[in-house]
Amino acid sequence: xxxxxxxxxxxxxxxxxxxxxxxxxxxxxxxxxxxxxxxxxxxxxxxxxxxxxxxxxxxxxxxxxxxxxxxxxxxxxxxxxxxxxxxxxxxxxxxxxxxxxxxxxxxxxxxxxxxx
Amino acid sequence: xxxxxxxxxxxxxxxxxxxxxxxxxxxxxxxxxxxxxxxxxxxxxxxxxxxxxxxxxxxxxxxxxxxxxxxxxxxxxxxxxxxxxxxxxxxxxxxxxxxxxxxxxxxxxxxx
Numbered sequence: 663x664x665x666x667x668x669x670x671x672x673x674x675x676x677x678x679x680x681x682x683x684x685x686x687x688x689x690x691x692x693x694x695x696x697x698x699x700x701x702x703x704x705x706x707x708x709x710x711x712x713x714x715x716x717x718x719x720x721x722x723x724x725x726x727x728x729x730x731x732x733x734x735x736x737x738x739x740x741x742x743x744x745x746x747x748x749x750x751x752x753x754x755x756x757x758x759x760x761x762x763x764x765x766x767x768x769x770x771x772x773x774x775x776x777x778x
Numbered sequence: 779x780x781x782x783x784x785x786x787x788x789x790x791x792x793x794x795x796x797x798x799x800x801x802x803x804x805x806x807x808x809x810x811x812x813x814x815x816x817x818x819x820x821x822x823x824x825x826x827x828x829x830x831x832x833x834x835x836x837x838x839x840x841x842x843x844x845x846x847x848x849x850x851x852x853x854x855x856x857x858x859x860x861x862x863x864x865x866x867x868x869x870x871x872x873x874x875x876x877x878x879x880x881x882x883x884x885x886x887x888x889x890x
Contacts, residue, residue: 695878705867705880718877753821764809764871767878769822 664688666770668754674776680742683773686735687756695767696729696739697753705753711737712759744777751775780805780872784881791888797855799884801868806846809871812878813842813853815864822867825853858888 667686675681687694696708709719711731719729726745731737741748751774755767781804791797801811810829814822826835826842828851834843841854851868865883872879 704882705869707877710877718875721877755822766812766824766827768824769814771821774819 666754666756666768668752668770668773670773671771672774672776674778675744676778677745678743679777680740681744681748681775681777683739683752683754683775685737685739685754685770687737687754688768689735691756691758691768692734693757693759694731694737695755695757696737697755697769699751699753699772700749708739708752741775744775746777749775749777780870780875780877780879782868782870782879782881784866784868784884786884787882788885789887791858791886793858793860793888793890795858795888797858797886799853799855799866799886801851801853801881803849803851803870803879805872806849807873808846809873811842811844811851811868811870813840813851814867814869816867816883817864825866858886860888860890863887 669684692713694711697705699705708721709729710717714731727741729739751772753769753772755769757765757767783802785800808830812827813825816822828835828844839856844851865885867880867883869878869880
């Protein structure tokens with residue numbers, strides 16, 4: 663199994679530009695999570711999908727952030743317009759959840775975003 | 779609101795020592811607790827998952843215990859090796875929420 667795949671691995675952009683991060687979850691998993699990691703705030707959940715439906719987006723910081731999951735094998739996290747304070751490592755994770763059972767979350771390698 | 783604390787924040791030990799990393803959480807109503815390791819500049823690797831009904835889980839030299847009533851978990855690493863050097867994170871999933879709440883981690887260095 664290839665694990666969770668994220669692209670790009672590194673992204674450097676200028677303030678005001680649109681940024682799109684991509685994630686392919688592990689095949690067979692039905693839950694997908696986007697996290698952000700910074701030195702100041704540690705790891706924070708941004709949004710959680712189950713069966714392609716957004717379940718909890720309370721962690722999305724602002725309307726500038728949006729996420730989609732058009733199918734079970736692909737998700738995007740978009741920031742428009744980007745700001746320097748969005749600089750962080752963004753992780754995607756996936757798991758299989760159902761019947762009241764929450765299983766291990768497996769993380770991708772992350773995308774390191776720098777907004778100048 | 780669930781809060782997760784890890785002690786110590788950093789640890790440096792010689793190779794071969796047995797280690798205990800601590801994780802405490804404020805709300806004992808949890809679904810599960812998961813331990814991860816993170817190498818510098820890398821993603822998180824899942825080490826062990828303990829469901830709320832379980833007391834411990836073992837994988838190789840790693841043993842994690844869970845005392846839900848006291849809000850504590852420990853990760854025991856036997857016979858530490860330089861390759862164990864990494865940051866170790868615990869995370870809990872609280873009943874009634876979908877969020878995995880992470881601790882701030884313990885940065886471990888094992889020197890030869």
